[in-house]
Amino acid sequence: MFYDRAKIYVKGGDGGNGCIAMRREKYVPFGGPWGGDGGRGGDVIFKADQGLNTLIDFRYKKHFKADKGQNGMGKNMNGAAGKDLVVRVPAGTVVREAETGRVIADLVEDGQQVVVARGGRGGRGNVHFASGTNKAPRIAEKGEPGEERWLELELKLIADVGLIGFPNAGKSTFISMVSAAKPKIADYPFTTLVPNLGVVSVGLDRSFVLADIPGLIEGAAQGIGLGHEFLRHTERTRLLIHMVDTAGTEGRDPVEDIKIINRELELYDPKLAQRPQIIAANKMDIQPQAEENLARIKAEFGDKYEIYPISAATNRGLDKIIIRAADLLDQIPREELHPVTEEKVTVFEPAERFNVKRDYDGNWRVTGKEIERHVAMTYLEEEESVERLQRIMRLMGLEQALIDAGVKEGDIVRIGDWEFEWTD
Template identity: 60%
Template sequence: MSLFYDRAKIYVKGGDGGAGAVAFRREKYVPEGGPSGGDGGRGGNIVFVGDEGMSTLVDFRYKRHYKGERGEHGQAKNMTGKRGTDVELRIPVGTVVLEDETGDVIADITEHGQRVVVAAGGRGGRGNARFMSNTNKAPTLAENGEPGEERWLRLELKLLADVGLVGFPNVGKSTLISKVSAAKPKIADYHFTTLVPNLGVVELEDGQSFVMADIPGLIEGAHAGAGLGHEFLRHTERTRLILHVLDISGSEERDPLEDFRIIQEELRLYSPDLAQRPVLVAANKIDIPGAEEHLRRLKEELGEELEVFPISAATGEGLQPLTYRIAQLLPDIPVPEITNYTAEHVVTKAEPEQRFEIIKENNQFVIMGKEVEKHVRMTLFDREESIYRFQNILKAMGIDDALREAGIKEGDSVEIAGMTFEWE
């Protein structure tokens, strides 16, 4: 059985756009052919596609870098370069995609086949045919392609368990899961707790299987966010069946009936929808003296509305009827609608973005900023016309004035996006 991972970090980069071409018509009887350099093709995107057949992020543990295909360069005769192919990555339904650096939610994959572009390819550079004007009939100017978007992403898979085990600590949930499941996989530690939620795949002889999750941490007040409450509850949102595990022996001076009521109330307060899910009760520790009396009370109280299964997770008694009943019920319980998680998390920032920043180190000035760095990468510096255009862009952006204000002198060097220029 493979491990169930619920978290991965990957790097994605859209393909760079292809460069525009510099070309002129060369035809018989057309002495002064006009410019005919075509545009470069757009780079390929990195696209996530929701796949309900996947239940882990394990694939992303082995390959962590993904790059889109570069667009082809433009050609003569106004031919546009071919677009780069998109890279499609299949991703389990239930995965939340976050920007690693800021923690902002980029997407919540909630449906099979849902498509999200997580790193767009760069646009193709323009060929010289696009720069013709009344004043310049034969431009020798073209652009490089725009670099593709790149970012580190954090993927978090909300547990996709069919059966969620709820109950107070020490009622025997972990023992139960280790007894009935084919394996005892661990999930990567959650950031909110040192406890590791257990996930087990229960496989029956007839080939049926289901995933059972024991998620520690439900306590009184969980619905209000106390303790590990919210994280615990968020993961149970996607389970189809709730299994209440009670310590029927009352061994820790607790009343199993009272425990049942408290946890039902917690679920109801957090999510009325969750409280409506089908429930089975596992009355555990039936092998301990004194359990019979509590079991009788429990059955009297709940027997009409809920099925109660007396079990002993320690000895294995009663586990078979319980797992078979779960397997029998699951096919008829629809997978709950997944509430979209994005709205409450996506942050829209309205503050105006600074276009560039100038840092002075001795006689060197470093200019930083997405926009200006993009212009550097898209300029073909082996052509005089392109350089002239680049200088005009710097002027229009206000960079010339800002450098003068910062005290730049003839001969000082200016660095942008790894390229060094001399100021004159």
């Protein structure tokens, strides 16, 4: 099955907890803190693989979580880092954040990688919190939670040549004759419901990838028929072969067919209309309509496009158009496929440290990435750790913000998954 869209959940590994431990050895009085740090959580990494051409794997598995970091141990031993999770995706996959639609990565090269969910850092052991006034601290940090998010994946096939045209124009027959691809072929419209890829060999050391793009009809750019689902697969091609039913066996005018398809390309993406294109005037074995219409096609488009009369069913003229396509590809730089974007200047905008608002039941909800991280990394069962968290809240201004908002004795304050009772 061919799938070119998927929605999945990814989560980086949580960091390991820091350890609270004291040195207890004979002849070593007042040994002091000896707790090691937790290990870093693993990252979730997407890696482009040219051997894949569908997102079907993400239909059956939608949750991907990297390994957690190992907890710190006594004797000042640090925990091991969590193993990264490498997820293979087809080359040509666009990765977006589901909530915002922001593009995270466009993986176009084989082996290209991107971190889509970072693992949390390991918590520090109590050895880091010793001071001149606290020689044996019972303070350590829990591991930082790993990043988590929902992602939308969209596949845009990477092919050198895109085969476009109305249904039943002969595209499937063409690709089956010039490559080893074996698409479904039948004498009715919309036989092809998914894009087909084929590798076309031209001589011993020349080849290119050809994609049969199905479902293009009038209104495809607006979602009519199947074209809206598959027009995206023309975006990465460097050359288009426009297949037309020259004999008009479906009762359509071939001249008008060419105009309609090109109009749909322009409506979808104006750049596609400017892409190099050659016309394959198919079904020339059907006479006399084919000859008459070929003359009309040449009169209408001969000064703009190269036109090759062919018959995919009888293998007539296929060698000429394939050799010409290979020659044109030699002249079209691959860099045009993925133009270098303008240099982006990143402006630092500090995120809001916290936000205080009323919760659903009249109590208080505090949100904010920074404060939620502090709470998640605190050993709330340790009095000294809680006191440290209170100092952090005071220095951040959260305590005063709650007072200004009207918090009262006995109110519940929620931060992340935790609840605290307010005491003056």
